[in-house]
Amino acid sequence: MPDTVEEMCPEMPRLDKLLKDVNDVSESGARYSDMPQVIEVVLPMLCNYLSYWWEKGPENSPPDADCCTMVTSEHLSIILGNILKILNNNLGIEDAPWMKRIAVYSQPIICKAGAGLLRSHFLPTLKKLKKKTVKVVSEEELLKADSKGDNQEAELLILDEFAILCRDLYAFYPMLIRYVDNNRSRWLKEPNADSTELFRMVAEIFILWCKSNNFKREEQNFVIQNEINNLGFLTGEGKTQMSKSGGDQERKHKRRRGEYYSIQTSLIVAALKKLLPIGLNMxxxxxxxxxxxxxxxxxxxxxxxxxxxxxxxxxxxxxxxxxxxxxxxxxxxxxVVVTSEGxxxxxxxxxxxxxxxxxxxxxxxxxxxxxxxxxxxxxxxxxxxxxxxxxxxxxxxxxxxxxxxxxxxxxxxxx
Structure with a gap:
């Protein structure tokens, strides 16, 4: 009988090799088609694996205890950072069904991620999403102002852009909202320019959402078509039931259209309300x-x-x-001086x-x-x-x- 798991399962990949593969994908800017197995298999497996073994690692054990694993929150921060980079690299891609699932399997690792990811990963991704939102809403307003000719084709293109924008926002906002929940008390105690900037950009996206009926309509269509349970997500329940794979409990109760989406549970609204104390803090x-x-x-x-x-x-x-x-x-x-703001x-x-x-x-x-x-x-x-x-x-x-x-x-x- 072999003495170690490595000897028993020689084909089992090593953790450091898998982490390197994920990091290579994120740093190279590779698209889904280049390495689909990393996004579809390796990332979901690592999120579940690392969150489970982190609880048994040195950070959750007595100082003199022998740990069966060396998984720490640093590993989880690295993986979440790589997920956000991969997401950033693929924002705006037309055919990317995997983006509807990425926020689901990343949930277990977000609560252990470091606060430093705000500046290095969350803000750059949000800035890109805000820029895209401004662009699409501006195009919509220009189209409304142009009353000459037949604009039906242009209107359909705008709706397609809103659909892609909603998909991107719903890939990112679930991670952002959970991250805000975990770090809000720290930001309230120690005001800093990064959390203030986060509030400002989330507020700008919300305001643009308020001004555009097409934006609201496409968000509702996206939630309903993909059977996303926003309320369960916001309350911390159903963390693995965000995409169209509801599970046995979901199938037992066939939900009506109105139960999938309501304006109160829009993630665009919820994100602003979660960050409102940050904006009002000072x-x-x-x-x-x-x-x-x-x-x-x-x-x-x-x-x-x-x-x-x-x-x-x-x-x-x-x-x-x-x-x-x-x-x-x-x-x-x-x-009181806000950190890094002067x-x-x-x-x-x-x-x-x-x-x-x-x-x-x-x-x-x-x-x-x-x-x-x-x-x-x-x-x-x-x-x-x-x-x-x-x-x-x-x-x-x-x-x-x-x-x-x-x-x-x-x-x-x-x-």
Whole structure:
């Protein structure tokens, strides 16, 4: 009888060799057709294998214990980083059914991934998706403005682009949302420019989604056609039932069309609500007042540039208060410097307040639209933002204390 597994199964691939194969695919920019076995077989196997053995590795064992494996969170971070690179390399590809599955099998490793992936992997991928979203929505607006001739063919092309965009977003957002859940408390305790940029780009995609009925319609079509259980995904249930392979439990209950998709469970909406505490984390009472004024300007159909100009002319409101508690709080926030961003200046402050104002304004518009579709609904925006944006605990969030939470409530409700 052989003494080791290696002797018993000489054909069994070594972990380091598999990790190298995945890394080579991600670094080379190879497409699915170049190495389909890596994406279809090796990656799903590694995600399940590494997440299982990580629990039995040195990071989860007593210091003096003998471990049967040396799998650490570093291995899981490397694999997730490679998955995000492969995804980035294939964004926009027309025929890529595997992208509908990649977010499913990556779920077990996300909770152990390192915080450093935000800057190196998540932000570049999101930036590319935001750029694509801006392009498609701009093309749609130009087409609407062109009332001459027959635009039916161009309209179909736009719908195809939206369909591919939704597929790409639904390959990336499930990983992003889980990653945000795992790191939000850290970002609230230690504000940094990267998490702020993450909020800003997610908000921009959400705003473009709000402005485009075709975007919303194609997202709904994608979810229904692929039988994606968004609600189960957002609540942490059904992590392996995101694609069209529901399993026995799914087959026992044939779901109706309306059960697959509702506007409340859109991942594009959920991502913004989960990141809203990050955007509001550094808001002072003066910022709250400016946000309320900026929302009024948006309701009057002002453009982003016009709102920025208005905010620049009214920045003095930030420090205008006779309340000693407010004055104390202003001094407290002045001493907090967002990591890697440096001291605040007028331009940066205006950009920050404008992006938050636009996000909150369109979120309220979305909620009004939802109310019109759900007459007699009992939930409010606060409940939705808490359920999908902040878990309600004060753990790790000294800058989002009760006073700041009350400001968030009033901002979300103020209409």
């Amino acid at each position: 808001c002072t009472p003066g910022d709250q007042e400016l946000i309320s004024l900026a929302k009024i300007r948006y309701s009057l159909k002002d453009t982003d540039d016009e709102v920025k100009e208005f905010l620049l002319q009214n920045l003095h409101i930030q420090e205008k208060s006779d309340d000693p508690a407010v004055y104390w709080q202003l001094n407290l926030y002045k001493d 001291p605040a200046d007028s331009e940066r402050t205006v950009d920050r307040i404008q992006s938050i104002s636009a996000a909150v304004f369109h979120l309220e518009q979305w909620w009004e639209e939802l109310n019109s579709l759900m007459a007699g609904g009992t939930k409010d925006v606060l409940n939705l933002s808490v359920e999908q944006g902040w878990d309600g605990s004060n753990e790790g969030a000294p800058l989002l204390h009760d006073g700041a939470m009350q400001r968030m409530i009033s901002i979300v409700h103020d209409g």
